[in-house]
Amino acid sequence: MQQEVVLAIAGSGGDGVITAGDFITKSAARKGLFAFMLKSYGPQIRGGESSARIRVSAKPIYSQGDFVDVLAVFSWKDYKRFTDEIELRENAVVLYDESDKTPLEAVPIPPEKNARFIAVPFKKLASEELKVPLAKNMVLLGVLGELLNLPLDALKDAVMQKFGKKRPEAAAVNIQAIDLGAEWVKQNLPEGIAYRLEAEGGSPKLVMTGNDALAFGAIHAGIDFFSGYPITPASPILEFLARELPRFKGAVVQTEDELAAVTMALGASWAGARAMTASSGPGLSLKQETIGLSAMAEIPLVVVNVQRAGPSTGIPSKTEQADLFQAVGGTHGDSPRVVLAPADVEDNFQVAVEAFYLAEKYQLPVIILSDQFLGERSETVDEEVLFARERKIERKLPAEDELGEDYARYKITEDGVSPMAIPGMKGGQHYISGLEHTEKGWPSSSGTVHQVMSEKRAKKLPLIAEESGFVRVYGDKDAPFAVLAWGSTKGAVREAIEAAQKKGMKVKAIVPQLLYPLPERALDEALKGVERAVVVELSFGAQFYRYLRAYYDNLPEKTYSYARAGGNPIQVQEVLKAIEDHYEKEVEA
Amino acid sequence: MQQEVVLAIAGSGGDGVITAGDFITKSAARKGLFAFMLKSYGPQIRGGESSARIRVSAKPIYSQGDFVDVLAVFSWKDYKRFTDEIELRENAVVLYDESDKTPLEAVPIPPEKNARFIAVPFKKLASEELKVPLAKNMVLLGVLGELLNLPLDALKDAVMQKFGKKRPEAAAVNIQAIDLGAEWVKQNLPEGIAYRLEAEGGSPKLVMTGNDALAFGAIHAGIDFFSGYPITPASPILEFLARELPRFKGAVVQTEDELAAVTMALGASWAGARAMTASSGPGLSLKQETIGLSAMAEIPLVVVNVQRAGPSTGIPSKTEQADLFQAVGGTHGDSPRVVLAPADVEDNFQVAVEAFYLAEKYQLPVIILSDQFLGERSETVDEEVLFARERKIERKLPAEDELGEDYARYKITEDGVSPMAIPGMKGGQHYISGLEHTEKGWPSSSGTVHQVMSEKRAKKLPLIAEESGFVRVYGDKDAPFAVLAWGSTKGAVREAIEAAQKKGMKVKAIVPQLLYPLPERALDEALKGVERAVVVELSFGAQFYRYLRAYYDNLPEKTYSYARAGGNPIQVQEVLKAIEDHYEKEVEA
Amino acid sequence: MEKVKLTAKDYKTKIPIVWCPGCGDFGVLSAIHQAVADLQIPPEKLGVVSGIGCSSRIAGYINAYGFNAIHGRPLPIATGAKVANPELTMLVAGGDGDGYSIGTNHFVHTIRRNPDLTYIVMDNRIYGLTKGQVSPTTPTGDVTKTTPLGNPERPLNPLALALELGATYIAQGFSGNVKHLKELIKEGIQHKGFALINVLSPCVTFRGKQEYDYVRDHGVYLDDVDHDPSDWNAAHEVTQWMLTKNQVPLGVIYKVEGKKTLADEINEVQEKARAKKIYKDVRELIEQFR
Amino acid sequence: MEKVKLTAKDYKTKIPIVWCPGCGDFGVLSAIHQAVADLQIPPEKLGVVSGIGCSSRIAGYINAYGFNAIHGRPLPIATGAKVANPELTMLVAGGDGDGYSIGTNHFVHTIRRNPDLTYIVMDNRIYGLTKGQVSPTTPTGDVTKTTPLGNPERPLNPLALALELGATYIAQGFSGNVKHLKELIKEGIQHKGFALINVLSPCVTFRGKQEYDYVRDHGVYLDDVDHDPSDWNAAHEVTQWMLTKNQVPLGVIYKVEGKKTLADEINEVQEKARAKKIYKDVRELIEQFR
């Protein structure tokens, strides 16, 4: 019984590859299956190659799947660009358009994969039967739907949802195309090809991208103001909020640059709003000065970084986890902040909520480190899980009797958090700045004041580290071996843990959602009994490994690093190998 | 026999306190003495309080001196602002203007100091005898010169040098004032006050600030282009170069902001110039994106950060060492760079030379982490020491036969350095960007290429770490206890080591000049035999301590941290206490 | 007539003022104190955002919600604050370096967006706080710390720039004439939309006393000549006086009402969006993901 | 007449072009290829600095020293390069977002400094590379990804802005007329000082084909009307045509020669400084520290 399948579709910009992928993902979700879709584009803005990789399963899945079971290509030329990213499973089924006459020996698929090639008349059916050559992706959809036993109804529903209202004729043609494709499979599929998903799904699921989940989470957290400047792969957050936030009477401003984006959000927050900005690496570099101002002036601020491969412009459309150092220490001075890392699409929603919770409660900047892999992929999501964690988001305001002449904006308190008067509050007038200051906010250049106020600001950190729910553990709780990971590598790590367990190893994975300040006690708890560990990450410089060494006192003495440059997401096999490499040694020792 | 003395002078802006301090320092230098002068200002732009603290000694000195032997104040009101910064030695001599009638009980000097107060008619002598009230600082100069046995001739020379040509009358009055002051001492000094420096100095020395030394060093290194934006305490570098560089046919541009400053320097370097920019924390935060571009496009760039207390605007006129994290990891992505830290005024000169050497040789950004304490203090400097270290500064250019069609700007080489064709070179035309790229510089979004090129760029780092001369060791080479420090804390640490040795402790200090990449082998060497260590620094977040943990594998297991917020420079006593705290424990163990 | 309750004194604070004796910014401070008193703006409804510079310290000297932020960024900060809290009267203050050098990008695009802010630039034609470097408004030829042989560059004309960019209230004041300046500020506050008030506010320390004399001798009050501030071309000519006639125009150079403000735009967008669809509960957003 | 050796083809490179079929930037690229060929600029003496955007990719498609730098910063990079290496012919290229949004501060101050650069802005009135967000030149009302209900803001007028700032060569071209554009670029390169060439270069993907039609239908060639590009006021009027007459001026809008360039200023400063004192050896600097 086939429980899951990994599909890949490659084509040119005009081929509708991504649309086809979206429909498959949506229909799988409607059937209650779990799905995970990754898009990839060539450098061309339009008309270049693109590919969609979709994993569908009856059981929860956490990664893109290392190997492709079914590949569908419209042209070998386009596919060529993705050989770096698509590895076929042995005996994979390869559907290709019969009009591409490249001899199969010349096709960029290694012979040892023993792929089963099937020529399909995608274009021909669309052109000849429907007179709509563009509908070839819908023919493909029908072929795949039938091949995998996806409910054709759900596929058609997805089509109707997208085109039904606005372009009914397009919808009709597409539906015909789906039928044509399905019919072709019934008639022509060679024997022995069995990728029919036999599984029954659970209840219908939502499908969303990480970026949309994050923006949605921000709305759920009550965001009032968003200012941003477009950048790949963070723009969809701006676009989602530009569309939806005005309906909630919030405001969105696309600014002239990132300096304006982050300062405008800070100004809005100072004036009482829940405010956020989002960008990727290059934008974050520009925002560092203001993040420091937020820390110094103690103004809540949520800053999203959807990381991409760097340094500099790097690879805008590819993922990486190498902005961790910057998030933790990119600002000049000793500048308190919070760094949160979502690890899947659902997390993007929840972390947005947590970010507002912490920013408002502790009056400091909160950086969310998402990444391209998290932000742009689509995943099935459970509605109830999304809303499961509730946080009371509140800024500490001064009591009536704290206002007036003696109001001290930076009053030293036990938890380091001082009641904040919001402009408009009578008797709360005060002056703030990025200068070091006394409790009243008056500038001071005294070293003593600087030390005292540094302590005051730092007091918040241990409290934040104690906030609950920020460390996740997967696998065998008593294992002597752990994989430490953060963010989007979680999926592959989690599956690798399962694979390693199946191989008889006693392993677990530890994935903190809060990176700075480190939730030390929860980590201690999670690491209990661990003798060896490997830190897995997508950063050439092994930033997480080094960061843990710098900040965490109880790292197992035998802690290793598996780190590589980003670009392609980390694979289950890679993690498994990293586990085996270091687990083995233990057995030897 | 008095070998050294620490003076402090406090007054208002108009009092000429800093000028008096400068003259004392210069005349001490001319006598061949060692001198060290620190300025401090109140928040007022002009007319506020200011103080000069000058240490003069017959032996080399490395710090400002913890305790003040002789204090001279024009008014107690001004002095009050500096009580945080000035601690008197017991039985210190306190000269104050007799016109300030504050009862001595009300003076902000603790009675237990047992200070010897002497009322001096500074103002009166200047007003009545010379009719030039402003000359009171020169009266003070005469008083101090005589008191300390500084050569009055040298003081007068310094006056002549400053005023002689342009304002001969002013010079004459000032010289008279000096004589008046000296005469007053001879006539009126109570018995038992003996702060006469009996020592004979060596050969005459230079006096310069760290900022001037750095700018001078850059000229020595052959800088062609400097672009900067004013900021305290880095502006003097811009000002020095604006004045001097055009004489060497170099160009200086004051830009509209730091983004322009750093990119303009990068553009100049790309076009073949040796280029530098300088700023302080807030400016550095803005420069992060371009530092990443320099790393990715492999274009030499020297970036100076004269650190000040942060975060945010912080305390612009005070020192700190808390931009280390930013220097090492403030840019998004895994971005190779070099971080160098001068530790005294001479070092500022030499490190400027080293910075150009490394930037040009390895084609990457080099960040110099100076600080306010280093940059603004004046120190005696030995001309020969300044020029002692010679470096051949050279950029690797393509050979004739590497040019043409096949020229590959990012050719993978053994040392990671690829020959760089400079615009203008025939056959060297090529295209570069901040995008990840192939050897030819063509953009690539392949994860494989990204990994390979990340390795290529990183290859330079171990070679840089092996460059010689970057770790200094002071004290007992075989000591089991070490103080680890960097940058401007070196002076106090070095003296604390001497003090600890005098107390019978076996200790040494290890001060790397190259912070990133860490010169591991040289550190291993220096740490041989060390069982315990304390890391001393002026960063509330203990950045150096954490950085060492993250990057250095052979840190003694018992390594402690002594870290506090900046503002006031670290004191010898503080370091000594840190040593004793942790040294003691060892004895107990 | 309503009884006047608040006086200029009520807008002072106790924070020690760090300006040099004789600094022009004292005059600007007085003018602001008087202007907001005249308008009876409740201190708690007054926001003052500034950048960094001597001038920017002013945010601490006004009994209001004062925010002395970072160099060059007061305009976007104030824009965000005004959008978030439209009831506030929002003053923005800074220097020529803050506004016309590092902050120029925001200057340009803030004018385009037209938020209801009153921007007071204390133009001393020098960098004061950093002790005397050339600024974008320093006259050609002047010696400063970074132009020891004379400024080779041509100064920027912020008035002309603002006019070209579509600003609808542009005035120039002089810190030596507090009464006049006060009126300009009041008018700027009452203007709906972005108001620029460039104030010649001499830095006695780094530009000397002659800067006062210059404005006194070359200042021409627009009220005294036949200037129609609603006439764009006339206004443009006035912005060129310093170049063409060696005269310093003082007063309202340009003023028109009725241009949409950023708040208007945001309201419009919200209304349009809500006309299409209103969610009663955040959870309804989920529909698009099914 | 000298024998022409280099042709447009010699300025092509082999890097695959990533632009969408039909993108206006192809026309700009051809015009540049032809212009530099006409001027016989040796490829090794040609520098092309760009920012980030679809348009900025152009630096890779010209046989020259090409630097596709970071978003918004090509002007200061090119300024630094030109100062360091004055022999280079320096083209700067970028998009409307790059130059008029994130890069506006440099735009303003580069014009003030007047380095000898030719700045070609491919103005497609949208953010192309990031897939269709509003730009500072997007017309009011237009739907983009970030203005789903229509752009509420007023577009910036870069031509008028440059004019006001004192630019001495301002032209507008259309990527649909390569021949005309080529001449503008040649003239810009030959102009001593900063030259701005705003090129309407339609983004077919995010603005559709009608953008071509718009320029074709509303374009007015200044050569065909009686325009005197040395007349500032006339030039100013031309910069307003899109607003006042719904016309798109094409050609040289303003041009005067003789303004000091940054290189002139730097030379002057060097000469003045060296007239005061020349050091034969770096060590002589030491004297001031004795």
Ligand SMILES: Cc1ncc(C[n+]2csc(CCOP(=O)(O)OP(=O)(O)O)c2C)c(N)n1
């Ligand atoms: C990012 C950044 N760059 C530089 C500085 C240093 N700085 C402080 S104020 C200032 C300029 C002051 O000039 P202006 O804005 O005209 O104000 P003024 O002091 O003349 O009133 C500068 C460059 C800074 N604080 N932050």
Ligand SMILES: Cc1ncc(C[n+]2csc(CCOP(=O)(O)OP(=O)(O)O)c2C)c(N)n1
């Ligand atoms: C600092 C920074 N912010 C944002 C981006 C993302 N980005 C890349 S190109 C671009 C704008 C593109 O528009 P334009 O300059 O008009 O060029 P076009 O693509 O339209 O030719 C943006 C915002 C970036 N690369 N760097």
Ligand code: SF4
């Ligand atoms: S330096 Fe100039 S601007 Fe600053 S306070 Fe003094 S006089 Fe005013």
Ligand code: SF4
């Ligand atoms: S997206 Fe637009 S600007 Fe970019 S290449 Fe395509 S058509 Fe050209």
Ligand SMILES: [Mg+2]
């Ligand atoms: Mg100023």
Ligand SMILES: [Mg+2]
């Ligand atoms: Mg564009």
